Amino acid sequence: MSKILLTGATGYVGGTTLDQLIKSTEPSLKSLTIDTLVRTDDQAQKLRDAYGARVNPIKWVGLEDTAFIVDTAANYDIIVNTGSGFIPAGALAFVDGLARRAKAGGPAPWLLHIAGCTNLADRPLTQEAYPLREWDDERDAGAIFDFMKEADALEPYAQRTTEVGVLEAAAASGVQAVSLNTPLIFGEGTGLFNRAGLVIPISMRYIVQHGYGFKLLDTANFDYVHVVDLADLYVLLVRAILERPNRGVGFIPTGREGVLFPAVARVLMTEIAQRCLDAVFSAGVLPRDGTPQEKEIRQASLQEIADELMFGLVDVAERGWAGHKAMKGTVARKLLNWKPTRLEEAWRQEFEDEFVALRDGRRGITLDACIGIRTT
Structure with a gap:
């Protein structure tokens, strides 16, 4: 029986991924126990109450405690790291722990890492702009990593430093690592804690407070994916490791070619602002x-x-x-038969749903606080 550790269980992506893993009826998953890292006893109890013996919460203080991470990671075959991608030392500690396990023999351990599309973005207001550049994770496999490594050597950016470091260190130490370089993530999560994304709630709150939207550049863009579709991709990766011969080694891209784009469609930032305005005016x-x-x-x-x-x-x-950060996700669809189902209709509905969530105080701030009056 494989030992699986998931980080970020109290977060947006991690909570949804944990929920999808536990609720899966696939034979390879339905009897698994998943260990999770949490900061408080209350969080641990809430997970136990919801999922029973299917989860085993473990207390930690966070990604800064690298010694704890190394010692803990050495006990696992698969680590699903959906916590922050902006702390390089913490992420590399997971690799170091898995490397210790790899040296002890047995199946090759896996790290499923999370990163983000700003690692690919230009800085068009202060540096050179690349408005027409699009990365394809199949066509540009390897070149994506090389670009990020070169860019980070010139201008370190913590999330990019982490992604490059994880893939490079894993390849050098016998650890299999793949990174999901995510676009804008939207939709209501299915986890027990944070269920909200970032970009649309921030845009909605700004518009309610100011009465208008904002832009920095007309051509700025994002690709997007629904959080449940993203979680489904993590589930498919775990299944491939558990179900395939040689535990997915040589099948799932890793190392220099191990950057996957879970992207569904592309929008301009001005479109996001316009849809938020439409929802608030409506x-x-x-x-x-x-x-x-x-x-x-x-x-x-x-x-x-x-x-x-x-x-x-x-x-x-x-x-x-x-920034311009266009990405085309090809590998997951071809290799793992990933089939996102929450597409244009879900994207349009998101803006109405996010306004309601803001109105109801489910986004950390209430509508009356946004506009400086009380609505009840």
Whole structure:
């Protein structure tokens, strides 16, 4: 019986992935126990109450405790790392622990890592722009890794440093590692804790507060994927490891070629702002006194958006809200028969759903707090 560890069980992607793994009826999964890393006793109890003996919560203090991570990771055959991709030392500690297990003999251990498309983005407001560049994870296998490694040597970016470091260290130490380089993730999660994405809730809140949308660059783009479809891809990867001969080694791309894009479709950032505006105006929250009476998307400055939305992180804001980061996901569909089902209809519905979630206070802030009045 394989031992599986999942990080990020209290997060958006990790909670949904854990839920999908446990609820799967596939023979290779339905009797598995999954260990999870949590920070509090309350989180552990909530997981036990929901999933019973199918989960085994383990307390930790987080990705900074590298000694604990190494010792813990050495006990597992598969680690699904859906926690933060911005802490290189913590992610590399998982590789070091799995490397220890690899040296002890037995099946090759696997790390399923999460990263993000801003690793590929240009910085078109402060550096050279690449508006027409599109990466394909099949056609450009290997070249994607080489680009990220070269770019990171010139300008380190924590999430990219982590992704490159994990894939490189794993390849050198007998660990099999694949990275899901994710686009914008949307939709209601199915986990027990955080069920919300990032980009659309932030955009919705900004528009409700200000009365208008914002843009940094007309051509800025994102691809997108529903969180449940993304979780389904993690499930397919785990199944391939458990079910295939040689535990997926030589079948699932790893190392320099181990970057997969779980991307479904592409939108402009201005379209996201427009759809948020449509939802808020349709609900009658806008216009109000002191705001534009028509739907409006205003030019914003990079520093303004960094300060208001991204904790002052200018490089993250530029890559995310202004950058070009087009990705085409081919490998997962061909290799694993990944079939995303939450497509254009789910994408359109997302904006209405996110407005309702904001109104109901399910996004960390209530509607009345956004607009500075009480609605009840």
